[in-house]
Structure formats: structure tokens, C-alpha cells
Amino acid sequence: MQLPRIAVNTSGRELLHGKLDQRITEIVQESGLSLDELALDLEITEDVQQAGAPAGQALHALRDIGLGLTIDDFGTGYSSLSLLRHLPVDTLKIDRSFIADVPESAESCSVVIAILALGRSLRLRVIAEGVENEQQRQFLSNNGCELAQGYFLGKPVDADAVAALLAEQISL
Secondary structure, three states, X not given: OOOOOEEEEOOHHHHHHOOHXXXXXXXXXXXXXXXXXXXXXXXXEHHHHHHOHHHHHHHHHHHHOOOEEEEEEEOOOOOOHHHHOXXXXXXXXXXXXXXXXXXXXXXXHHHHHHHHHHHHHOOOEEEEEOOOOHHHHHHXXXXXXXXXXXXXXXXXXOHHXXXXXXXXXXXX
């Protein structure tokens, strides 16, 4: 049985200077699990694109060892659509600042709809972060957003609670 996907935030500095693919491989080997079993995603901010080729090389190395890659806070930073189409990412995560004003703000709705369309056209998953009420959830659902996170859907939990949830998933 595969565990639920787990996302971990990663800094651009760590990505570019830390031989992250090697470090993750070592840690996973020590755990006795495989990357397939862990279903691990690394979340990077879109400004990592400013690093150009070194960022692309680091991301490809991470993809090669089997990690999922997510661009976090999409829409708030530097985003080169030309580079985006060449990065080995699986997921865009729409920044909560756009979701906060949905559905009241026509401008925010337009941005969210555009990001959803961009994600679909690039065959990427799109996650909306910061969903805090039924109106936001409904708007996202009506516009084809299948993945979301936020207080409306579930409150943050501590490490012990996560461990209990994972143990429950494994025993099913």
C-alpha cells in the first residue's frame, strides 16, 4: 500500500547548494523505505527559476530519484512561462492570496481560472491553498480544481497526530 503524498518545503539555497538528491537518497535508505513508498513531494518557490540552468539541473536530479516537485505560492513571484514548461514539475500550488478574495473579487477569480487553465494545458496538478470557506471550495470545484488545502478542509496537526494518521493508513 502506498502512503499518502507528503510535501516538504525546500529552500532555493538548499536546492542549489546542498546536493539535495544525494542527501535525500541517503536519508531514505537509512529509513528502510523506498521513495516510491514515501510518495514524497518537494515544494519550491517559483523564484528558483531565477537561478536558471543550475536550478533546472537540480530539479532534474531530484526527479530522477523519484521525487514529485511542486511550485509553491505560484503567481506571487518571478514566473517565466518559457522556463516553466521545461521544468520537471508535477504540481502548481496557487498562492492563498488569490484564494482569499474568491469568489468576491473578479480579478482574483480571473487569476485563479487562468492558473487552473495553465496547469491543465501543461498537464500539471493544481492545488489551491488557503481554502477557508464553502464558497471558495465551491468556486474551485466549479472551475475544475480537484486539490485544495486550508482550514476549511482540515486544521494543522502536530507530528504525533500525523504519525497516527499515517499508521492508520498503513493498517487499512
